[in-house]
Amino acid sequence: MIAPAIPRCSTLVSSPEMETSRPATPVPSPPEAELEESMDDPRDEDYQPMDVDHDTTQQTYASRTQVLIQPVELQSLQIGIDPWHHCIICEGCQCGVPRASLHNHITQSHGGASLIPHNLESILDQHDVPYQIHPPSEKVIPVASIPIIPGFMCSVPNCGVAYVEKASLARQHSQIMHKDIPAHERIQPTLVQVIFPARNECQVWPIEG
Numbered sequence: 001m002i003a004p005a006i007p008r009c010s011t012l013v014s015s016p017e018m019e020t021s022r023p024a025t026p027v028p029s030p031p032e033a034e035l036e037e038s039m040d041d042p043r044d045e046d047y048q049p050m051d052v053d054h055d056t057t058q059q060t061y062a063s064r065t066q067v068l069i070q071p072v073e074l075q076s077l078q079i080g081i082d083p084w085h086h087c088i089i090c091e092g093c094q095c096g097v098p099r100a101s102l103h104n105h106i107t108q109s110h111g112g113a114s115l116i117p118h119n120l121e122s123i124l125d126q127h128d129v130p131y132q133i134h135p136p137s138e139k140v141i142p143v144a145s146i147p148i149i150p151g152f153m154c155s156v157p158n159c160g161v162a163y164v165e166k167a168s169l170a171r172q173h174s175q176i177m178h179k180d181i182p183a184h185e186r187i188q189p190t191l192v193q194v195i196f197p198a199r200n201e202c203q204v205w206p207i208e209g
Contacts, residue, residue, distance in 0.1 A: 068144045069127060073117035077110050081127045082144045087195065088129055091145050096195040096203075099124060099131050135195075136160050139206045143193055151192030153206040154178070155185065162192045162206040 068080030068089055078092040079102075088097045090105065097105045102120070107113045117123065137160040142148055152169050153162040156178050163169035166187060174186040191209040196202055 071123050071127075073119065073123060077106060077115060079106070079110075080145070081124075081129060084141060085133070085143055086128050086130060087133060087143055088124070089143065089145050094145065094147055095197050096143065096146065098133075098196060098198075098201060099129050101198070133195075133203075135162075135203045136205055139190065139208045142191075142207045143195060143205070146193045146195065148191050148193050148207055148209070151190060151204065151206070152187050153190045153192070155188040156181065160206055162190065162204045164192060164194070164204060 068091070069083050070080040074080065077090075079088065079090050079097075081087070082089055088099060088102055089095070090097050090109075093109065102124075103113070103116055106116050137158050139153075139160075149164065151162055151164045152166045153160060154169065154173060154177075159177075161169065161173045161177075163173070166189075169187055170183065174181075174183070178186050191207040192204050193207055194202070194204050
């Protein structure tokens with residue numbers, strides 16, 4: 001996470017006040033039985049940040065928002081937790097990692113399963129990391145340590161769907177979900193972050209700037 005065409009990525013930032021925004025909506029942790037099932041999900045084994053094409057001439061910026069929470073056990077892996085959105089962030093890969101995919105991300109991208117802390121689940125529980133995070137329905141403060149880039153979002157109230165490419169947003173969302181609204185009223189430019197770049201669960205968030 002192939003679903004509707006994944007928007008091409010590429011990153012800007014200011015430092016908005018935290019109290020002016022609402023974080024993306026976390027989903028409560030599933031029951032233990034569901035957790036065990038999700039850890040065996042073959043989709044997780046294939047989790048890899050997707051290769052994202054982008055225009056190398058596009059102006060990009062590093063996020064300078066609040067720093068990540070960095071549990072001691074995860075510091076050597078360059079993995080932290082965003083204190084506002086409670087997302088798992090890999091600083092080395094500059095991307096978010098879904099909780100259910102973290103074991104495989106460490107195994108495949110950061111040296112193997114032997115580096116996974118034995119108390120990883122307790123660490124994530126301690127910092128309220130949910131198993132699912134839904135994309136926001138409005139602009140939010142930037143996620144720490146993920147690049148910010150120009151993009152586009154749906155301007156229909158309480159929608160908030162965002163893409164890097166305007167054409168993709170129009171084709172994959174606006175023309176399907178809001179076809180009765182004039183095109184010029186459906187899309188507006190905004191800053192975005194590609195939070196989860198994996199092909200089967202890509203999320204692009206509109207960012208305050």
